[in-house]
Amino acid sequence: MTPTEIDKKRVEYAYTNLSNLPKGPEYEKMILGMAYNCWVKELLMARSVAHEKALDYGNIRLKNYDFDIEKHQEARHRYLAAIFGKVPKDAFIEPPFFVDYGCNVSFGKCFYANFNCTFLDPTFITFGDYCILGPNVTFTTFSLPSDPKKRINAVEHTAPITVGNNVWFAANTVILPGVTIGDGAVIAAGAVVRSDVPANSVVAGVPAKVVKSYATEEEKKEAFAAAGGVF
Structure with missing residues (x-):
C-alpha cells in the first residue's frame, strides 16, 4: 500500500545522515514511497547535477596529479563525497558509474564497485561493510505501474534496498525495489533479485532463488521460525 502520510523519523534520518540532499516536500514524499512530482525544479536540478558529476568522475586523471596515486584517490573521493549520501574514505568505485x-x-x-554500476535511488540504497560489486550491476528502487493508464501519468513507486555486510554481487545482476539482502550472501552472475535474500546464501537465476546455503542448521531453524514456520 502506498503511504499517504509523512514518516518524520525516516525524513529525519535522511536529513541527519545523508549529504547532498535536495531537501523539500517532494523529496520527502519521494524517499517515503508516496506519490511525488519528479519534475519539480529541485529534483530535476539534483538529478542533472548528479549525472554530470558522475560523468566528470571518469575524467579524473592520474597524470593531472603528477602520478601521485594518493592525491589522485583523494580527488576521486572528493567527487564521490559530492555525489553520494554517505561514502567512506576507503570506498573504491571504478568509472564509469551512473546514479x-x-x-x-x-x-x-x-x-x-567495478565498471558500469548503476544506482537508481529515488529512495534509500544502503550497503553494509565489505560489499563487492562486479561490472554492470544495477540497483533500482523505483518501478512503474503495469496499468498503462497510470503509467502514462508518470506515477512511480519506490521502495528501499538494504544490503548487509560482506555481500558479493557478480556481473550483470539486477536488484529490484524493496529487497533486503542478508550478511554474507552471494548474488550469482545474471541474477534478477526481486525478493529478500537470506544471510549466508547463494542466489541465482531469473527470478533469483537460493541454490546454496552456508548457514548452520541452527541458523536455518531460526530463519524458518522467524518466517512463521514451525519445527
Whole structure:
C-alpha cells in the first residue's frame, strides 16, 4: 500500500545522515514511497547535477596529479563525497558509474564497485561493510505501474534496498525495489533479485532463488521460525 502520510523519523534520518540532499516536500514524499512530482525544479536540478558529476568522475586523471596515486584517490573521493549520501574514505568505485540522485546511497567501509554500476535511488540504497560489486550491476528502487493508464501519468513507486555486510554481487545482476539482502550472501552472475535474500546464501537465476546455503542448521531453524514456520 502506498503511504499517504509523512514518516518524520525516516525524513529525519535522511536529513541527519545523508549529504547532498535536495531537501523539500517532494523529496520527502519521494524517499517515503508516496506519490511525488519528479519534475519539480529541485529534483530535476539534483538529478542533472548528479549525472554530470558522475560523468566528470571518469575524467579524473592520474597524470593531472603528477602520478601521485594518493592525491589522485583523494580527488576521486572528493567527487564521490559530492555525489553520494554517505561514502567512506576507503570506498573504491571504478568509472564509469551512473546514479539517479546519488544522495540516497550510503556505503559501508571497504566498498568496491567495478565498471558500469548503476544506482537508481529515488529512495534509500544502503550497503553494509565489505560489499563487492562486479561490472554492470544495477540497483533500482523505483518501478512503474503495469496499468498503462497510470503509467502514462508518470506515477512511480519506490521502495528501499538494504544490503548487509560482506555481500558479493557478480556481473550483470539486477536488484529490484524493496529487497533486503542478508550478511554474507552471494548474488550469482545474471541474477534478477526481486525478493529478500537470506544471510549466508547463494542466489541465482531469473527470478533469483537460493541454490546454496552456508548457514548452520541452527541458523536455518531460526530463519524458518522467524518466517512463521514451525519445527
